[in-house]
Amino acid sequence: MIWLDGALVSRGEGGVYGERTVGEYRVWDPYRSKFAAYAMLGGDFDLAPGLRVLYLGAANGTTVSHVADYVEVAYAVEFAPRPMQDLLEVCRPRQNIVPIMADAGRPAAYRGIVEEVDLVYQDVAQPDQVRIALANLLFLRPGGTFILMLKTRSVDIRKDPREVAEEAVRALEEGGLAVKDVRWLEPYHRDHAAIVCEALK
Numbered sequence: 001m002i003w004l005d006g007a008l009v010s011r012g013e014g015g016v017y018g019e020r021t022v023g024e025y026r027v028w029d030p031y032r033s034k035f036a037a038y039a040m041l042g043g044d045f046d047l048a049p050g051l052r053v054l055y056l057g058a059a060n061g062t063t064v065s066h067v068a069d070y071v072e073v074a075y076a077v078e079f080a081p082r083p084m085q086d087l088l089e090v091c092r093p094r095q096n097i098v099p100i101m102a103d104a105g106r107p108a109a110y111r112g113i114v115e116e117v118d119l120v121y122q123d124v125a126q127p128d129q130v131r132i133a134l135a136n137l138l139f140l141r142p143g144g145t146f147i148l149m150l151k152t153r154s155v156d157i158r159k160d161p162r163e164v165a166e167e168a169v170r171a172l173e174e175g176g177l178a179v180k181d182v183r184w185l186e187p188y189h190r191d192h193a194a195i196v197c198e199a200l201k
Ligand SMILES: C[S@@+](CC[C@H](N)C(=O)[O-])C[C@H]1O[C@@H](n2cnc3c(N)ncnc32)[C@H](O)[C@@H]1O
Pocket: 032, 033, 034, 056, 057, 058, 059, 060, 061, 062, 063, 064, 077, 078, 079, 080, 083, 102, 103, 104, 105, 123, 124, 125, 126, 132
């Protein structure tokens, strides 16, 4: 990925969320994007050209717009109409984001649209985040990467965030993923953990 003076950037059309630009580069704000926060905190995942990505919880396109600056194609799933309207505007000048209005918890709805991918990135902030993750494994190639941005307070606000993360890790491993990294996203995002996994089969 591309770094400029300690900031993560991507090369693409700016003006998606008022992000700063430096020449042709868009500064990727870690306070607005958990992916950027993960990278800023030393997370080891490289977005490379040629990657196919399934992005669950695209919202208004902040993060997926940066992801798309790097990769071949991003299938962007979002179920709420208002952010989807903004996402469609983000897609307009970009050829490689496929917006899909659907519930990520019901992947059968987009099974005929999404091909096998190298990376599934999920940021849905739902109580059943782990179930949604496992339901989408069918799109991930063997050896591919799953990045789950776990919002622990959406799972159980009364539980210790670390306990919620430990339970999520166990469930993901039982579901056929090898967990490679668990990284808390403070100071950028409170009580969020990035859980990075590899698909075993
Ligand atoms: C935290 S926001 C995502 C922010 C976005 N990933 C970014 O960094 O730019 C969570 C989004 O997930 C969407 N979402 C939640 N549950 C979903 C589901 N089951 N299917 C599709 N989208 C979902 C919400 O509507 C919301 O827009």
